[in-house]
Amino acid sequence: xxxxxxxxxxxxxxxxxxxxxxxxxxxxxxxxxxxxxxxxxxxxxxxxxxxxxxxxxxxxxxxxxxxxxxxxxxxxxxxxxxxxxxxxxxxxxxxxxxxxxxxxxxxxxxxxxxx
Amino acid sequence: xxxxxxxxxxxxxxxxxxxxxxxxxxxxxxxxxxxxxxxxxxxxxxxxxxxxxxxxxxxxxxxxxxxxxxxxxxxxxxxxxxxxxxxxxxxxxxxxxxxxxxxxxxxxxxxxxxx
Numbered sequence: 746x747x748x749x750x751x752x753x754x755x756x757x758x759x760x761x762x763x764x765x766x767x768x769x770x771x772x773x774x775x776x777x778x779x780x781x782x783x784x785x786x787x788x789x790x791x792x793x794x795x796x797x798x799x800x801x802x803x804x805x806x807x808x809x810x811x812x813x814x815x816x817x818x819x820x821x822x823x824x825x826x827x828x829x830x831x832x833x834x835x836x837x838x839x840x841x842x843x844x845x846x847x848x849x850x851x852x853x854x855x856x857x858x859x860x
Numbered sequence: 861x862x863x864x865x866x867x868x869x870x871x872x873x874x875x876x877x878x879x880x881x882x883x884x885x886x887x888x889x890x891x892x893x894x895x896x897x898x899x900x901x902x903x904x905x906x907x908x909x910x911x912x913x914x915x916x917x918x919x920x921x922x923x924x925x926x927x928x929x930x931x932x933x934x935x936x937x938x939x940x941x942x943x944x945x946x947x948x949x950x951x952x953x954x955x956x957x958x959x960x961x962x963x964x965x966x967x968x969x970x971x972x973x974x975x
Contacts, residue, residue, distance in 0.1 A: 755898055778962065787951065787967040801962070834903060846912065849963065851905035 747771075749852035751837050757858045758827055767821040770839030777820050778779045778840070778849065779812060783833045791835075794820060827859045862886065863964035864952050870970045873942045880927070881937040881969045891957035894935040896926065899949040899968070908950075912936055942973045953954030 748767040770777050779791040792805035794814040805811070809827075814820040824831055831855050835858050838849035873879035885894065896908040911919045918931045918946045919926040927936040939946055949970050953963040 769899060780965075782949045788963075788965040790962045790964075793962055804962070827889060836905065838905070846893060849905070850907070851897075853902070853904045854905070 748758035749837055749839050749850050751767070751835075751855050753855060754853060755858075757860060760829060760859055761826055762858065763823065763825045764823075764827055766837075766857070767797045768820045768837030768839075768852060770818065770820070770837070771841075771850055772818075774825045774839035774841050775817070776842065776847075777814055779820070779822050780836045781833045781837065782836055782854070788854070789838065791822070801848050818849040824857075827857075829859050832857055833860045862966075864954055864966035864970050866952055866958075866966035868966075868969045869974070872972050872974055873939075875973055875975050876941055877946060878938060878940045879942055879971065881936045881950050881971065884910070884934060885936065885952075885954050885964075885968060887933075887954065887956055889956040889958045893955045894926070894928070895953040895955070895963065896934050896935075896937045897951045897953060898946075899951060900945075901948070907950070908910070909937070937973075944973050944975060947973045950966060 752767045775796045777794040782787040782788050792812045793801040812822045814852045834854040836854045837852045840847045840849050863886055892913045896910045898906045898908055909919050909921045909924045909926050911928050918928050923940045925938045949968045951968045952966045955963050
């Protein structure tokens with residue numbers, strides 16, 4: 746597609762439930778990133794995928810968070826046993842490569858509310 | 861230490877005036893890239909401008925320019941002739957050559973353009 750697509754745009758879930766957030770990057774972009782943005786805060790790095798390399802999971806806040814990227818394209822971020830502190834906007838971004846000049850193209854985000 | 865520091869949580873500017881949004885960064889990597897993103901209330905992150913650490917000239921993109929002072933490690937964004945549509949959050953970000961996996965973001969500056 747023309748841009749990075751994220752779904753759903755909004756998700757309200759009950760505490761303790763599992764949720765899946767989807768990201769469809771720009772076609773041909775080899776790098777894919779997940780960030781979390783809490784209300785009024787900056788962006789917190791979660792996980793990074795580059796081609797077929799092992800993902801950089803250093804930003805995942807707990808083992809309740811996991812992500813996968815199938816076929817080097819679509820990615821799913823899964824949060825198990827959601828907690829209220831997981832409420833945030835989850836942003837996905839893709840990039841054409843790792844060189845410095847490549848910026849990110851962001852999706853519009855998924856606003857997750859845990860009640 | 862914070863990689864990116866934005867010390868202005870909120871800024872106001874009169875329509876048609878110029879405004880400077882501050883950003884300082886911290887890195888020991890001689891090769892890095894600096895980025896500014898705009899996030900309107902709709903939530904999407906929009907790339908504005910890029911400055912490479914070895915670039916001799918300050919970057920410019922239309923009404924946006926980056927005041928790059930390498931020795932001071934600052935990369936301030938200047939918006940000229942402000943428009944009402946410039947009201948948004950603005951994030952400064954950095955990507956290092958040696959840790960190219962992720963961007964480091966500041967906490968953002970909320971800009972309000974007053975008619």
